[in-house]
Amino acid sequence: MILLDEEARLVIRSEGERAYPNECCGFLIGRFGEAGARVVTEARPVRNSREKEERYHRFVIEAEEFMRAEAYARKMGLELLGFYHSHPDHPAEPSGYDEENALPFYSYVIVAVEGGAAKNLTSWELSADRAGFVNEPIGAIPAAFWNANIINIDKEDI
Numbered sequence: 753m754i755l756l757d758e759e760a761r762l763v764i765r766s767e768g769e770r771a772y773p774n775e776c777c778g779f780l781i782g783r784f785g786e787a788g789a790r791v792v793t794e795a796r797p798v799r800n801s802r803e804k805e806e807r808y809h810r811f812v813i814e815a816e817e818f819m820r821a822e823a824y825a826r827k828m829g830l831e832l833l834g835f836y837h838s839h840p841d842h843p844a845e846p847s848g849y850d851e852e853n854a855l856p857f858y859s860y861v862i863v864a865v866e867g868g869a870a871k872n873l874t875s876w877e878l879s880a881d882r883a884g885f886v887n888e889p890i891g892a893i894p895a896a897f898w899n900a901n902i903i904n905i906d907k908e909d910i
């Protein structure tokens with residue numbers, strides 16, 4: 753289960769539209785909530801470092817950016833919980849490439865962008881045997897989570 757903050761959803765959708773016809777990508781940052789749910793309080797865009805002519809259907813995040821995101825999350829008392837990317841003019845379903853490059857533990861959120869407009873949002877995680885992706889239900893963050901968790905919402909650039 754992944755719980756997405758409303759603003760985080762907005763960032764994912766607008767980044768997908770902005771990057772169209774290329775793929776956008778970014779980090780999902782937050783912490784674990786009840787029953788191990790990943791509670792994403794921030795979606796943090798990052799540059800798609802794939803070579804220009806491949807960006808319409810592939811994304812890659814540089815190792816350095818990955819480390820920066822982890823450092824940022826730690827500094828905020830949060831964790832790197834996963835990644836998002838867009839599928840320009842393709843359904844919000846993982847490609848073979850997505851599956852092959854997935855890491856255990858993380859959530860992979862995909863937003864379909866049709867003709868420049870963000871549509872379906874889905875989330876995926878590797879199955880326990882790591883054989884492939886399984887769909888992960890997406891929910892909203894309950895108010896009780898915010899009441900119980902003090903999170904610095906002043907997002908910083910580092």
Ligand SMILES: [Zn+2]
Nearest residue numbers: 837846847850
């Ligand atoms: Zn993909």
